[in-house]
Amino acid sequence: MVILGAGFGGLQAAKALARAPVKVTxxxxxxxxLFQPLLYQVATSVLNPGDISAPIRTVLHAPNTTVLLAEARSIDAERKVVITEAGELPYDFLVVATGATHxxxxxxxxxxxxxxxxxxDDALxxxxxxxxxxxxxxxxxxxERQREWMTFVIIxxxxxxxxxxxxLADLTHITLPQDFRRIDTTQARVLLLEGLPRVLTVYPEELSERARRDLQARGVEVRTGAMVTNVDAHGVxxxxxxxxxxxxxWGAGVAASPLVRSLGVPLDKAGRVKVTPNLEVPGREGLFVIGDVASILQDGKPVPGVAPAAMQMGRHTAQNIRRQIxxxxxxxxxxxxxxxxxxxGRGAAxxxxxxxxxxxxxxxxxxxWAGIHIFFLIGFRNRASVMLQWLYYFVTRRRKVRLITGGPSDELLPHSVAVPSLAEGSRSATPAHVH
Amino acid sequence: MVILGAGFGGLQAAKALARAPVKVTxxxxxxxxLFQPLLYQVATSVLNPGDISAPIRTVLHAPNTTVLLAEARSIDAERKVVITEAGELPYDFLVVATGATHxxxxxxxxxxxxxxxxxxDDALxxxxxxxxxxxxxxxxxxxERQREWMTFVIIxxxxxxxxxxxxLADLTHITLPQDFRRIDTTQARVLLLEGLPRVLTVYPEELSERARRDLQARGVEVRTGAMVTNVDAHGVxxxxxxxxxxxxxWGAGVAASPLVRSLGVPLDKAGRVKVTPNLEVPGREGLFVIGDVASILQDGKPVPGVAPAAMQMGRHTAQNIRRQIxxxxxxxxxxxxxxxxxxxGRGAAxxxxxxxxxxxxxxxxxxxWAGIHIFFLIGFRNRASVMLQWLYYFVTRRRKVRLITGGPSDELLPHSVAVPSLAEGSRSATPAHVH
Structure with a gap:
C-alpha cells in the first residue's frame, strides 16, 4: 500500500501500520x-529548522515501511497507480495525505x-x-522609503x-532595539489585516477580543473588516x-493540495475531497483521503484542518485498513x-x-500551549533542545537564529534600495580624537 | 574607522576597540x-546553522560600533575610501579582514x-x-549509476x-544504515584525494600517519600523491x-579574498597582501590587513591561516590603532x-x-579539540546547545539536522536520474496477505 505525504496524517497512518501485515511505501x-505548528518560530528567528523537523526515514524505521523521496503528480484511481516524477507506483490501498498549500x-x-x-523553505x-x-x-x-522598510503587513x-x-512585534520591540544605530526598531509598524469582523474567527468572540487586546498591547495594529484588493512590491x-x-x-487562505483534482471526484470550494464517513473517496474502495485534503462534516460542522484531526484520521485509516485485511x-x-x-506571545494565548x-x-x-507543543515534538532530543532554546529566549529575549541565508547579502538586498549617503555614516565613523 | 569583515579577525579588532575613543563601522x-571550524558539522547534518553563528549586531553591541550589511567592492587607498555596492565609505583607519575563498x-x-x-550557504x-x-x-x-551516487570524493x-x-564515513556507516531499504549505505565509498605524499602536511609525519590510519579505520579510502586533473558532473x-x-x-585550495587586489600592492601566490611587521600595507599608514588575507613570515615560516592567528592579529591591530591615536x-x-x-571523528583527532x-x-x-571548540563558541547559549546536541549524537549516533532544504525535492533531484522501475518497489510494497 502507498501513503502520499508524511505530514501529521500520513505519519500517524504509517506508524499505526508498522506491525500490520502490509508493506507500506x-x-x-x-x-x-515538519512540526508545522512551530514553523512561525523559525520564520521569526527563535528556532532552527532542525529543531522542528525529523528525517522521515528515521521516524518511520519499521521493517515493513519504505520511504520514497518523490512528488506525486497525479492519481489514476481506475488503474490504481500513483504517477510520480520517478515513475508509476501501483497500490492496492492508497492514503492521500498531501495537506494544504497557500x-x-x-x-x-x-x-x-x-x-x-x-x-x-517558506519560513527561511x-x-x-x-x-x-x-x-x-x-x-x-x-x-519615506525607510518607513516602507519598517512596515510589516500580515494578511x-x-x-x-x-x-x-x-x-514580529516582539522581535521589533524586545529583541532588535539595541542592535541598530540609525533606526529605532520599536518604531516599526506591524499590521494584521483580517477581512472578517474579528481575528481568530474559529474561537468564541470573547477569545477573539482577548487576542486582539493582547496583540495591541504588543504594538500590533489590528485591522478587521479589512479586505485586501491588491498586493505589490511596495504595499497592499x-x-x-x-x-x-x-x-x-500571507496567512489568509489555504487550499487543498492540487493533487486530488486528478481523482475526478467532487471537491469542496477549498479543493478538498468530500469523503465518506470512513474517509474513503466515494466509489473508490481502498482509496482514503485524510487531513487537510479531506472535507467531512461532523454534527453539521466541518472537521477543522488542524494537526490533531489529521493525526486521528491517520490512525483511524490505519485501523480501517487492518479491518479490511x-x-x-x-x-x-x-x-x-x-x-x-x-x-x-509569551504569556498571551x-x-x-x-x-x-x-x-x-x-x-x-x-x-x-507550550507544554502541549513540546510534548508532541517528535523525539526527546528535539524536545530537550527546543525547551533549552525557549528557556534561553524566555530569560534573555535574544533570538539565536537571526540568520540571513540564501546567498551573499548584495544579491539579497533589493536592487531598488537607494544608495544611502554613507558619507553621513562615515562622519560618525571618524575617530572622535583623531583627524 | 572601518573594519571590513566580521570573521575571527575583524570581530576581535572591533571588540578590542569597543571602549576606544574611535567610532567603528x-x-x-x-x-x-560564523564559527567556521565547526562548519563541516553543519555540512554533515550534525549541527544547525544557528548553532555556529551569531548576529554580528548582537556580538558587536558597543555604542561606538556601527554594523553595515554591505559588500566591499574595492579600496581606494589614495582617497581613503572603501567602495561598496551601497556607496562610498571614507576611513582614516582601515582594517581589511575579508578572509579567504576557494x-x-x-x-x-x-x-x-x-x-x-x-x-x-556552502554547508547547506x-x-x-x-x-x-x-x-x-x-x-x-x-x-552502475547507483554506485556513482554512492561514491563521495573529497579533494x-x-x-x-x-x-x-x-x-561522511561515520554518516554512511553509523547514522544512515537503518534508514534505507534498497541500498546498503555502508557500501558507500568515501575517497579522500591528496596531491602531496601525505594528509595534514602541516603536521609532523607521525600525526599524518595516525590521521590516515584513523580515516582508514572508519572506511575512508585515502589516496595520497593523487593529482586531480579534471572534475565534472560524473566524477574526477x-x-x-x-x-x-x-x-x-572541495577542500583543496584557498585564496585570499579578491578585494585586496584593488590595493595595487604586491601579493603572494595565494593572493595575500605582504604586510609589514605591524600588519600594515607597505606605504599605506593606517591601512591594516589581517587574518587569511595577510601574508607574513615569522622566524622564516609563514603565519598559518587559522582562527587563532586571525584573532591575535585583530587584537594586535586594535592595540596599534589605540597607540597611534x-x-x-x-x-x-x-x-x-x-x-x-x-x-x-569521535575519539580520533x-x-x-x-x-x-x-x-x-x-x-x-x-x-x-571538543573542549576548545565549545569554549570558543560565542555565547553561553550556543555552547550549551551544541554540547547538548553533541551529547545526543555521542550517545545515539543519530544526526538531528538531516534536512534537505532549498526547494521541493523534484527540482533538487538531478534531472539525469534514471526513472527507476517503481513496479519493482511496489511489488515489495504489496501487502503480504492481500492481493
Whole structure:
C-alpha cells in the first residue's frame, strides 16, 4: 500500500501500520517531517529548522515501511497507480495525505510579494525578508522609503497570522532595539489585516477580543473588516486605502493540495475531497483521503484542518485498513476535539479545551500551549533542545537564529534600495580624537 | 574607522576597540559571524546553522560600533575610501579582514561540480547534495549509476578534507544504515584525494600517519600523491585513472579574498597582501590587513591561516590603532601558536600544542579539540546547545539536522536520474496477505 505525504496524517497512518501485515511505501517530496505548528518560530528567528523537523526515514524505521523521496503528480484511481516524477507506483490501498498549500484567492501573482508559511523553505524566506528589511532600513536615508522598510503587513487573522504578528512585534520591540544605530526598531509598524469582523474567527468572540487586546498591547495594529484588493512590491491596497510596506506576509487562505483534482471526484470550494464517513473517496474502495485534503462534516460542522484531526484520521485509516485485511467492516471516523490554542506571545494565548466547554487565556493558555507543543515534538532530543532554546529566549529575549541565508547579502538586498549617503555614516565613523 | 569583515579577525579588532575613543563601522556581506571550524558539522547534518553563528549586531553591541550589511567592492587607498555596492565609505583607519575563498587552481569551472566549504550557504549546499545522493541511490535501479551516487570524493587532505571525510564515513556507516531499504549505505565509498605524499602536511609525519590510519579505520579510502586533473558532473580524473562519483567536495585550495587586489600592492601566490611587521600595507599608514588575507613570515615560516592567528592579529591591530591615536609607535606582531587540532571523528583527532612541542592523538586529542571548540563558541547559549546536541549524537549516533532544504525535492533531484522501475518497489510494497 502507498501513503502520499508524511505530514501529521500520513505519519500517524504509517506508524499505526508498522506491525500490520502490509508493506507500506511512504512518498513525500521532502525528506523530513515538519512540526508545522512551530514553523512561525523559525520564520521569526527563535528556532532552527532542525529543531522542528525529523528525517522521515528515521521516524518511520519499521521493517515493513519504505520511504520514497518523490512528488506525486497525479492519481489514476481506475488503474490504481500513483504517477510520480520517478515513475508509476501501483497500490492496492492508497492514503492521500498531501495537506494544504497557500491560496491567494485567484491572485497567484501576489505570491511573490506575500509569501505564505507552509514549508521550511517558506519560513527561511520569511526570515530572510524580515531581517533584510531592517538591514535595508538601517542603510536607507530617505525617511519615506525607510518607513516602507519598517512596515510589516500580515494578511489574515487566523492562528498563523496572529502568531506571526505577535512574534514580529516582539522581535521589533524586545529583541532588535539595541542592535541598530540609525533606526529605532520599536518604531516599526506591524499590521494584521483580517477581512472578517474579528481575528481568530474559529474561537468564541470573547477569545477573539482577548487576542486582539493582547496583540495591541504588543504594538500590533489590528485591522478587521479589512479586505485586501491588491498586493505589490511596495504595499497592499485595502479598499480605498493603501498601506506602503516592503514586507508583506500571507496567512489568509489555504487550499487543498492540487493533487486530488486528478481523482475526478467532487471537491469542496477549498479543493478538498468530500469523503465518506470512513474517509474513503466515494466509489473508490481502498482509496482514503485524510487531513487537510479531506472535507467531512461532523454534527453539521466541518472537521477543522488542524494537526490533531489529521493525526486521528491517520490512525483511524490505519485501523480501517487492518479491518479490511481481516475482512471486517470499516468504521466511521469521529473527530475527538481535545482543544486548540492560538498564541500571541509569551504569556498571551487563547484556547478552547474539553469539547469547547472550557475557555482559557493569558498565562494558563500560554503554558498549556507550550507544554502541549513540546510534548508532541517528535523525539526527546528535539524536545530537550527546543525547551533549552525557549528557556534561553524566555530569560534573555535574544533570538539565536537571526540568520540571513540564501546567498551573499548584495544579491539579497533589493536592487531598488537607494544608495544611502554613507558619507553621513562615515562622519560618525571618524575617530572622535583623531583627524 | 572601518573594519571590513566580521570573521575571527575583524570581530576581535572591533571588540578590542569597543571602549576606544574611535567610532567603528564594521562592514560584512553576511549578517552573522560564523564559527567556521565547526562548519563541516553543519555540512554533515550534525549541527544547525544557528548553532555556529551569531548576529554580528548582537556580538558587536558597543555604542561606538556601527554594523553595515554591505559588500566591499574595492579600496581606494589614495582617497581613503572603501567602495561598496551601497556607496562610498571614507576611513582614516582601515582594517581589511575579508578572509579567504576557494581556489580551484585556475579551474573555476570545477566549482559547480565540487563545492567548497566557507559559508553557511556552502554547508547547506553540501548537506543537500550528500543527502540527495542517498535518496537518488535508493531510487536508482541501474547498479552502475547507483554506485556513482554512492561514491563521495573529497579533494584535498588538509584539515577540512579530513574532517569532511571522517564525518561522511561515520554518516554512511553509523547514522544512515537503518534508514534505507534498497541500498546498503555502508557500501558507500568515501575517497579522500591528496596531491602531496601525505594528509595534514602541516603536521609532523607521525600525526599524518595516525590521521590516515584513523580515516582508514572508519572506511575512508585515502589516496595520497593523487593529482586531480579534471572534475565534472560524473566524477574526477586522477592522472590516468577516473573515479566515477556524483558527489565531489572541495577542500583543496584557498585564496585570499579578491578585494585586496584593488590595493595595487604586491601579493603572494595565494593572493595575500605582504604586510609589514605591524600588519600594515607597505606605504599605506593606517591601512591594516589581517587574518587569511595577510601574508607574513615569522622566524622564516609563514603565519598559518587559522582562527587563532586571525584573532591575535585583530587584537594586535586594535592595540596599534589605540597607540597611534595616543601618538605612540606601533608594535610588531608576533603569532603565539598555542596549538592546533584536526579531527577525524569521535575519539580520533591529532594535535600539536605548546609551540609544537607536544603531539597528541586519539581520545586525548579529540577531547581537547571538543573542549576548545565549545569554549570558543560565542555565547553561553550556543555552547550549551551544541554540547547538548553533541551529547545526543555521542550517545545515539543519530544526526538531528538531516534536512534537505532549498526547494521541493523534484527540482533538487538531478534531472539525469534514471526513472527507476517503481513496479519493482511496489511489488515489495504489496501487502503480504492481500492481493
Amino acid at each position: 511512504v512518498v513525500d517530496r521532502y525528506n523530513h517531517h 491560496s491567494y484567492f485567484g491572485h497567484p501573482e501576489w505570491a511573490q510579494f506575500a509569501p505564505g508559511l507552509k514549508t521550511i 524566506e520569511i526570515r530572510r525578508r524580515v531581517l533584510l528589511a531592517f538591514e535595508a532600513a538601517e542603510r536607507e536615508t530617505d525617511p 489574515g487573522g487566523g492562528p498563523t497570522g496572529v502568531e506571526l504578528a505577535g512574534a 491596497q485595502v479598499g480605498d486605502g493603501r498601506i506602503s510596506a516592503r514586507t508583506v506576509l 481481516q475482512g471486517q467492516p470499516l468504521l466511521s471516523f469521529r473527530y475527538n476535539d481535545r482543544g486548540s490554542f492560538a498564541v500571541v 487563547v484556547g478552547l479545551t474539553l469539547h469547547e466547554k472550557i475557555r482559557v487565556k493569558g498565562w494558563p493558555a500560554y503554558l498549556a | 564594521v562592514v560584512d556581506r553576511y549578517n552573522h559571524h 581556489s580551484y587552481f585556475g579551474h573555476p569551472e570545477w566549482a559547480q561540480f565540487a563545492p567548497g566549504l566557507k559559508t553557511i 549546499e553540501i548537506r543537500r547534495r550528500v543527502l540527495l545522493a542517498f535518496e537518488a541511490a535508493e531510487r536508482e535501479t541501474d547498479p 584535498g587532505g588538509g584539515p577540512t578534507g579530513v574532517e569532511l571525510a571522517g564525518a 580524473q586522477v592522472g590516468d585513472g577516473r573515479i566515477s562519483a556524483r558527489t565531489v567536495l 595616543q601618538g605612540q609607535p606601533l608594535l610588531s606582531f608576533r603569532y603565539n601558536d598555542r596549538g592546533s587540532f584536526a579531527v577525524v 591529532v594535535g600539536l600544542t605548546l609551540h609544537e612541542k607536544i603531539r597528541v592523538k586519539g581520545w586525548p586529542a579529540y577531547l581537547a
